[in-house]
Amino acid sequence: MEQARRQGKADEIDTSMGKFVVQPAFGQSPRFSRAILVTDGSFECRQTANRILCAKQDTMTIRALKTVSTGRNGLGSFILQCKKLDFHYCDWAGSSKGMNGFIKSQLPKFAAANPQVEFTVSPRPSKHPIIVGHYINGREKAICVRNMEPIEILKKAELLRDANGEKLKRVNKPVNSINPSVRGVWSPYHGNGMAV
Structure with a gap:
């Protein structure tokens, strides 16, 4: 399949959703390809850089996320607290x-x-x-x-x-992050150990 794409030829992909013909997009390199549905018209495909995204149109619905939005000031607009x-x-x-x-x-x-x-x-x-x-x-x-x-x-x-309405907190560490450390937390119980 890769060779057919590199040569600019069409290639067929047989999936559970139907049979697709993958062709190089017009004016693009062969790695940018588009999928054209051969057998059924109920699928929708979009061209991406390395993937073909397909979805069945009659069963796919749009639903709202069931989460509570949190204020992220600075992203989009400023909200006074x-x-x-x-x-x-x-x-x-x-x-x-x-x-x-x-x-x-x-x-x-x-x-x-x-x-x-x-x-x-x-x-x-x-x-x-x-x-x-x-x-x-x-x-x-x-x-x-x-x-x-x-x-x-x-x-x-x-x-x-x-003010933002939150309680005043004493900050002991100069850097405050909600993300875990990249290196992880050091522990004497993990690792190879040290020869004494």
């Missing part, structure tokens, strides 16, 4: 003075600059002001902003907006 920010304040408490000033002066500009995030403002009488961030992984983060200036509250709101 923060979906909602709640601002809670008190009307008369002294610790909410900075939060009240932030809501009046800086929150409208901050909300206009971030249309992908939902903003809610609600009173919490007799409590300290807080900002709660809701994330697409289902977690929430809350920061108490009592006795802070509006500029400091803006920095905390930006911190919650830019």
